[in-house]
Amino acid sequence: MYDKSSEYYDISELETWKTKKIVLGKISKLFANAQYPILDIGAGTGKVAIEVATNIKDAEILAVEPSLVMRTAFLSKLALHHYDDIRNRITIIPSDIQNFEYKGRIGGVICDGVIGHLYEEERRQLWRKLSEVLVPNAPMFIGLLNPKMKDAQIGTMLSVNYVGKNRYETTIKNKECLGSDLYQWTLEYSIFNGDEAISGYEDKMKWQFIEMDVLMKELSDFGFKGGKISESMLTFIKDGKSA
Numbered sequence: 001m002y003d004k005s006s007e008y009y010d011i012s013e014l015e016t017w018k019t020k021k022i023v024l025g026k027i028s029k030l031f032a033n034a035q036y037p038i039l040d041i042g043a044g045t046g047k048v049a050i051e052v053a054t055n056i057k058d059a060e061i062l063a064v065e066p067s068l069v070m071r072t073a074f075l076s077k078l079a080l081h082h083y084d085d086i087r088n089r090i091t092i093i094p095s096d097i098q099n100f101e102y103k104g105r106i107g108g109v110i111c112d113g114v115i116g117h118l119y120e121e122e123r124r125q126l127w128r129k130l131s132e133v134l135v136p137n138a139p140m141f142i143g144l145l146n147p148k149m150k151d152a153q154i155g156t157m158l159s160v161n162y163v164g165k166n167r168y169e170t171t172i173k174n175k176e177c178l179g180s181d182l183y184q185w186t187l188e189y190s191i192f193n194g195d196e197a198i199s200g201y202e203d204k205m206k207w208q209f210i211e212m213d214v215l216m217k218e219l220s221d222f223g224f225k226g227g228k229i230s231e232s233m234l235t236f237i238k239d240g241k242s243a
C-alpha cells in the first residue's frame with residue numbers, strides 16, 4: 001500500500017490541499033507552545049509536517065513514515081533550498097508507529113489519514129503509549145478519511161490534474177466492504193497524453209471506518225478530551241493524569 005500510488009499522492013491532492021492548508025494554518029496554532037517534539041504519525045510525503053513547521057517557527061517534528069516511496073517524496077521536498085529554515089527541525093523516521101521507539105517526552109501529535117490503517121487493538125496500544133509519553137495538555141490532531149468515500153460509486157474519478165502535457169487521473173475501479181466498516185478500494189492511477197494512456201496501474205487501499213463518537217470514547221478511556229472540528233477532523237488534549 002502507498003508504494004506504487006505514491007507517484008500520484010501529492011498531485012491527486014492538489015485541489016483538496018488548498019482548503020487543508022487553510023485549516024492547518026489554524027490547527028498549527030495548537031502546537032505553538034510545544035516544549036517537546038511533535039510526533040507526526042504516518043507523515044506521508046510530508047506536506048502536513050512541513051506546513052506545521054513553517055507556521056510554528058520553533059516546532060520540532062518527528063515524522064514517522066513506513067513507506068520508502070512516501071519518505072523519498074518527503075525528503076526530496078526538504079532538500080529544496082526554500083526549506084533551508086525548517087530542514088533541521090524535521091526528522092524523518094523510517095518505521096511504522098507500532099515499532100517506533102519513543103526516546104523521550106512528546107509535545108503533541110499529528111495523525112492525518114492514518115487511523116483507518118490500524119486495527120482496534122493497534123489503536124488502543126497507540127493511545128496507551130501516547131498517554132504515557134505525552135506531556136499534560138499536549139494537543140493531538142486526527143484527520144480521518146472523508147466519510148463520503150464509503151458511498152462513492154465505482155467509476156468515480158477522484159482527481160484529475162495536469163502536469164505539463166500529461167493528465168493524471170485517479171478513479172475508483174472497485175470497492176468492497178470486507179465487513180464491519182472495513183472497506184477496500186481498488187484505485188486506478190493513469191497518466192494520459194491527450195487520448196493516449198501512457199502509464200497506469202491499480203493499487204488497493206484498505207480503511208477501517210470509525211465513527212467519531214466511538215473514537216472520542218476510545219480516546220477518553222486514555223485521558224484524552226476533545227471533539228470534532230469537521231466531518232473528518234478532530235482535536236484532543238491530553239489531560240494531566242496518567243492512563
Ligand SMILES: C[S@@+](CC[C@H](N)C(=O)[O-])C[C@H]1O[C@@H](n2cnc3c(N)ncnc32)[C@H](O)[C@@H]1O
Pocket residue numbers: 002041042043044045046047048064065066067070095096097098111112113114117118
Ligand atoms: C493517506 S496517507 C497520509 C499521509 C499524510 N499524513 C498526509 O496527511 O498527507 C497515510 C500514510 O500512513 C502511512 N501508514 C500506514 N500504516 C502506518 C502505520 N502502521 N504507522 C505509521 N504510518 C502508517 C502510509 O505509509 C501513508 O504514508
